[in-house]
Amino acid sequence: MITIDNIDRNKLYWIFQLFGWTLFFIIYSLMAGYFTNFQWQVFAGYLNTVTVGFLLTHFYRMYIKKHEWVKLGIFKLAIRVLMASFFIAMIWALIILPINKTFFNVEKSEELTWFIVLVIVFNLSVMTLGWSLIYFLFQLFINFKKSEVEKWKLEAAVKDAELIALKSQVNPHFIFNSLNNIRSLVIENPEKARDMITHLSGLLRYSIQFNNMERVSLEHELEIVQNYLNLESIQLEDRLNYKLEIKPETLELKIPPMAVQLLVENAIKHGIANLPQGGIINIKSSLENDTLIVEVINSGQIRKCEDSTGIGLKNASDRLKLLFGKLSDLKIENLDSNFVSAKFKIPLTQ
Incomplete structure (x- = not known):
């Protein structure tokens, strides 16, 4: 039986990380490929986007853990997540746009305008923000369950202590009465x-x-x-x-x-x-x-x-x-x- 005590958080993270990005790649590449007659460049472009996103969110997680963001208040955490999402989206766009444009652009005549770049950065920001939301909600769930287990353990310990205290009172009680009876005889x-x-x-x-x-x-x-x-x-x-x-x-x-x-x-x-x-x-x-x-x-x-x-x-x-x-x-x-x-x-x- 899996409990909070024996969960390998690192292993669980890699499972979710691989599964989530793989699912994202399959769904969105198939949707985009449908409208472009399933050209291989579309799949390659999305694979490039997903690979970079996978790596960036992993380094993002390392930064979160190093600076212990999970201990921050909700307001401070929200500000940091919004800023980090926009910053990661810009790096993400700077990496994938030149590669996709040079090697995987289906419409060769299509030019990247500032508007298109801003739309792409915005979309990538939303994706990073969604990843952050899932990550911190999961951390909140794990910590809540862990606190519940600790609460149960504390209640059990208190119960045991109370029982010991009660027993220590019971024994002298009947011994005192019995010794009084013996003394009189x-x-x-x-x-x-x-x-x-x-x-x-x-x-x-x-x-x-x-x-x-x-x-x-x-x-x-x-x-x-x-x-x-x-x-x-x-x-x-x-x-x-x-x-x-x-x-x-x-x-x-x-x-x-x-x-x-x-x-x-x-x-x-x-x-x-x-x-x-x-x-x-x-x-x-x-x-x-x-x-x-x-x-x-x-x-x-x-x-x-x-x-x-x-x-x-x-x-x-x-x-x-x-x-x-x-x-x-x-x-x-x-x-x-x-x-x-x-x-x-x-x-x-x-």
Whole structure:
């Protein structure tokens, strides 16, 4: 596939230069030959004109590149192109007119008058101006495409940087919560603390292995979620119940790492942990119209919490948007007076 990065501009120039002048020679010599009974002098005269034009425009291009005309403003460029077109046309005429008149003139009796010379110079100026217009339009097109590619690369780099920044915030977020849980049990129940450390090591292993990736399978994500739930259930004991309603066809589908885990963490921190009797977390997945739907339902209600930064949920939402666009917007709402739903959708067609 040809892209702006691998285009050989010099090779492309020679292709257009040869093709353009050859096409010009064929069309105009045939048109002129038709009215002069296709005499060989007509073809020879046009061949001389085209050859000189080919060489002059090539040197013209060299001058343009040397003095970097493509970087000029539109007004300065227009003035230079008009002057150059007239100057090249005069040189062009000075070269071809004596040759054509001496060797290829069909009507020997025809004399060159100043009017005829001026008409020829004007026509050659228009031809040079047309060549200039095509050349600079092509340069404009190439530079525009190149800037578009650079813009896409910059956006991709910014996206990668944002993802790295989001991930660097996510890891300390859940580690801080887990260490707080362990700290509270180290003295009063060392055995449970050891179990929590085991589960935490599983979380960290997942983070090292998969958090450097943009996407992981839902199955891998659910492994860390269950690890996290087991860790929290040691502290919350019978106050935490959970169940999974996962469609088998969704297990291999890709999602951002930690997306579901963050929703579950939020459900426990702002839902189950605040209920004296505890509650339940239900994790669901389904596939509808080429869209993966993941929903975490938990006991509780959405309330503003002054001591919460909201970093975790914001990062989950931002990461989903970065990877999958607006269609993956995270939505959190009260289902009824007892349950909260956190749901995101990921289109599989991207």
